[in-house]
Amino acid sequence: MSVQPIEDALARPLRSLRISVTDRCNLRCQYCMPESDYVWLPRKDILTFEEISSLVDVFTASGVNRVRLTGGEPLLRKDLPQLVHLLAEKPALSDLALTTNGFLLTDQATQLLEAGLHRLTVSLDTLQEDRFTRLTRYKGVSIVQNGLAAAKTAGFNDIKIDTVIIRGVNDDELIQLLDYARSIDVEIRFIEYMDVGGATRWSTENVFSRADMLRAITTERGPVNAINEVSSAPADRFQLQNGQTFGIISSTTEPFCRSCDRSRLTADGLWYLCLYARTGTDLRKALRGGASVEELGDLITAVWTARGDRGAELRLAAKDRQPLIPIETLQKEPHLEMHTRGG
Numbered sequence: 001m002s003v004q005p006i007e008d009a010l011a012r013p014l015r016s017l018r019i020s021v022t023d024r025c026n027l028r029c030q031y032c033m034p035e036s037d038y039v040w041l042p043r044k045d046i047l048t049f050e051e052i053s054s055l056v057d058v059f060t061a062s063g064v065n066r067v068r069l070t071g072g073e074p075l076l077r078k079d080l081p082q083l084v085h086l087l088a089e090k091p092a093l094s095d096l097a098l099t100t101n102g103f104l105l106t107d108q109a110t111q112l113l114e115a116g117l118h119r120l121t122v123s124l125d126t127l128q129e130d131r132f133t134r135l136t137r138y139k140g141v142s143i144v145q146n147g148l149a150a151a152k153t154a155g156f157n158d159i160k161i162d163t164v165i166i167r168g169v170n171d172d173e174l175i176q177l178l179d180y181a182r183s184i185d186v187e188i189r190f191i192e193y194m195d196v197g198g199a200t201r202w203s204t205e206n207v208f209s210r211a212d213m214l215r216a217i218t219t220e221r222g223p224v225n226a227i228n229e230v231s232s233a234p235a236d237r238f239q240l241q242n243g244q245t246f247g248i249i250s251s252t253t254e255p256f257c258r259s260c261d262r263s264r265l266t267a268d269g270l271w272y273l274c275l276y277a278r279t280g281t282d283l284r285k286a287l288r289g290g291a292s293v294e295e296l297g298d299l300i301t302a303v304w305t306a307r308g309d310r311g312a313e314l315r316l317a318a319k320d321r322q323p324l325i326p327i328e329t330l331q332k333e334p335h336l337e338m339h340t341r342g343g
């Protein structure tokens with residue numbers, strides 16, 4: 001059941017919705033949540049599963065056919081498989097994925113698969129325990145690896161690893177991470193360090209670019225071939241001589257705004273059209289205020305058709321690039337945080 005998607009001002013379709021189910025996280029990654037204190041969303045504002053499901057129905061009627069559950073850490077949301085089940089029953093969704101840090105995956109993998117989740121992305125930035133602790137403030141390489149193994153055993157056959165590469169932090173680990181991904185038969189995607197809200201320690205010097213990554217991999221593993229494919233996925237894919245494939249998400253140095261069909265719903269129902277957007281549309285207020293399905297659909301159409309966002313491109317053009325949002329502003333407006341908006 002395919003709905004003709006509405007298009008924005010740059011003719012980009014509304015196709016992919018990332019839903020943050022909680023702003024809470026059980027890790028404190030230095031590129032995302034490096035501060036000691038955070039302002040959390042009020043509990044009463046967090047959308048119920050029924051509210052999320054109702055909004056997804058409105059989105060699918062406007063063209064959305066892919067949903068990714070994220071956060072914060074989505075597996076911290078109580079009874080998450082119930083939401084997965086509600087969403088998996090919607091015929092309009094051809095893709096239902098989840099991004100997790102993997103800490104709670106061992107316990108939940110089977111339930112998530114049984115509830116109907118299609119795909120999993122697990123974040124893992126290093127295989128070195130001491131480095132992991134420096135990056136996240138917790139010990140956990142083997143916990144994440146066990147989570148990946150549990151997901152495989154449960155029967156997930158589309159699992160990816162996402163790895164943020166930061167110069168001077170883990171840029172010496174690309175080959176080990178590639179080898180690890182190959183050993184468990186999972187595709188890895190290397191992500192450039194982005195200057196999104198929350199990345200208060202970001203600097204251009206710390207960005208290990210797509211070109212740097214390809215150079216490092218080629219030096220060790222020989223020629224790398226780009227895979228030619230038409231896709232709205234954020235990663236460009238490559239193949240090594242041994243057949244292994246991997247991806248690179250180069251939002252910082254080679255943004256892909258022109259094909260971006262993604263938008264984001266925060267756990268409290270604010271809808272953002274771009275990871276870099278300063279303001280969002282309050283769908284919770286409309287929903288709880290009694291807006292009809294048609295009124296919500298009209299609101300979504302009006303907002304999306306006016307969309308001209310291309311945040312990553314504008315950031316690339318910015319001179320003297322610094323962290324996107326100062327910490328004082330983030331403390332006043334937590335919706336600007338990556339962990340609230342959903343990565």
Ligand code: SAM
Binds near residue numbers: 032101122338
């Ligand atoms: N807790 C889940 C996890 O760890 O995957 C989901 C939320 S997390 C915000 C989603 C993704 O955003 C992760 O893969 C994380 O690495 C990525 N991310 C967060 N901050 C980033 C940054 N400054 N640059 C690039 N990627 C970032």
